[in-house]
Amino acid sequence: MKKKVAIIDYGLGNIVSAQQSFIKDAREHNLNADVVITKDVETINNSTHIVLPGQGAFNSCIEGLKSIDGMIDSLENNVLNKKKPFLGICVGMQLLADEGRENGTHNGLGWIKGSTKKLKPNNLKLPHMGWNNVNVINKNFDMDFPIDNLDFYFVHSYYFDCFDKKNIIATTDYDLKFPSIVGKENIYGVQFHPEKSSNQGLRLINSFLKL
Amino acid sequence: MLKTRIIPCLDVKDGRVVKGINFLDLIDAGDPVEQAKIYSEVGADEICFLDISASIEKRKTMINIVAKTAEHVFIPLTVGGGINEIEDIRALLKSGADKVSINTAAILNENLIKDSSQRFGSQCIVAAVDAKRHNNDWIVYSHGGTKNTGIKVFSWLEKLQQLGAGEILLTSMDRDGTKNGFDLELLKKSTDLLTIPVIASGGVGNLKHFEEGVTKGGASALLAASVFHFAEFSIKEVKKFLNDKKIPVRIN
Numbered sequence: 525m526k527k528k529v530a531i532i533d534y535g536l537g538n539i540v541s542a543q544q545s546f547i548k549d550a551r552e553h554n555l556n557a558d559v560v561i562t563k564d565v566e567t568i569n570n571s572t573h574i575v576l577p578g579q580g581a582f583n584s585c586i587e588g589l590k591s592i593d594g595m596i597d598s599l600e601n602n603v604l605n606k607k608k609p610f611l612g613i614c615v616g617m618q619l620l621a622d623e624g625r626e627n628g629t630h631n632g633l634g635w636i637k638g639s640t641k642k643l644k645p646n647n648l649k650l651p652h653m654g655w656n657n658v659n660v661i662n663k664n665f666d667m668d669f670p671i672d673n674l675d676f677y678f679v680h681s682y683y684f685d686c687f688d689k690k691n692i693i694a695t696t697d698y699d700l701k702f703p704s705i706v707g708k709e710n711i712y713g714v715q716f717h718p719e720k721s722s723n724q725g726l727r728l729i730n731s732f733l734k735l
Numbered sequence: 736m737l738k739t740r741i742i743p744c745l746d747v748k749d750g751r752v753v754k755g756i757n758f759l760d761l762i763d764a765g766d767p768v769e770q771a772k773i774y775s776e777v778g779a780d781e782i783c784f785l786d787i788s789a790s791i792e793k794r795k796t797m798i799n800i801v802a803k804t805a806e807h808v809f810i811p812l813t814v815g816g817g818i819n820e821i822e823d824i825r826a827l828l829k830s831g832a833d834k835v836s837i838n839t840a841a842i843l844n845e846n847l848i849k850d851s852s853q854r855f856g857s858q859c860i861v862a863a864v865d866a867k868r869h870n871n872d873w874i875v876y877s878h879g880g881t882k883n884t885g886i887k888v889f890s891w892l893e894k895l896q897q898l899g900a901g902e903i904l905l906t907s908m909d910r911d912g913t914k915n916g917f918d919l920e921l922l923k924k925s926t927d928l929l930t931i932p933v934i935a936s937g938g939v940g941n942l943k944h945f946e947e948g949v950t951k952g953g954a955s956a957l958l959a960a961s962v963f964h965f966a967e968f969s970i971k972e973v974k975k976f977l978n979d980k981k982i983p984v985r986i987n
Contacts, residue, residue, distance in 0.1 A: 538805075538828045538831055538833055540830065540831040541809070544805050544806050544831070545809050548806075548807075579858060579859070580854075580855060580858075581856065649930060649931060649932045650931065651857065651901060651902075653858070653932050653955070654737050654738055654955065654956065655740065655985040656736065656737045674987050675987055677780075677810070678737075680858070697736060698737060717811075720810060721809070722809055724987065
């Protein structure tokens, strides 16, 4: 079946890389896939896979999503009811939480129980920027993560504090062991940028496309 | 554990790499996209393009280069040089750059750092600072290192952090091109002062210098140009050396 990947565009900086990485991966694995950047609800309704990127502050991202007519309803319908595979990247992952505590407290999508909090590393720099390894602690998911202990590219100052430990797929250590991959049924979130994480990033994208 | 980043920097003039690796199998050694691909394959953690074109017209070619690079290279890409206003930043990010590096324009207009980091996020705003030693202090230079601004480096670094810069690219003008190693005193004082990451630049000439940048200077990332371009040693050699010295680097 042809895969139709919708990457949600809500006025962010660089999301071309996300699109290019999905295209490259599909081509290399002979997957028949259309990968589009879109803010059109109809295109999202017709998609098979949904990707939510995210950069900048939690509140501006959730406001950006809300500002597009019908976007939240469409996402909820496609992800929660129709159970389409969903991948949130960086702030796109954090938006899955009930709330974000950046520039005040703001409601998130509330799809995975938790809260977004600021990292407070002792004697370490913020943002947490650069390559760090990901330890897979839970393989009980449909999506494959053949990436245990490999390095991925991170850039963030806030993390997703998961309330339910069974939603944590992998953790990463930056003074604190924070959830770097979360999941719940068809919903996945990664704190790092797979589209910026060289071959291992493409491998993760491939696992998602296979769902 | 977070790894120390190794970042090769390519000088691009009128769309062509002016300092570059002389790989025999490279079809076009002057093509920034080809160079970026090779660096990514050999383990660079990020790539930096520095546009040194003299005219605004010629700089427009950078947008196309960035777009082509984003099709092939899946590690972070920083673009610097000739960024004057928020529209320049928007155009570069939209075409596929992950970060922009801002130098003179930030000195001329402090609001540029503030506005751009609020609009696009601090993660994509790198503030570049060219520092030169004057007696027992360091002064900021602008316009490609040609103009003494009279601004003291440490107060400027604090200001940039407060305005919202996500990281600092700190170049020692005294050491740049000398191969005598980083200015470790400048570097150490800066990394102690700041909570955001500092990329060390200027002066690296041997493997030991990379190590000192981290152990003595406290740098989060190390940027080099000529030692990589003229293949004095490879990124793999640098990483192996650092790894042997127990400095975490990405080798996968």
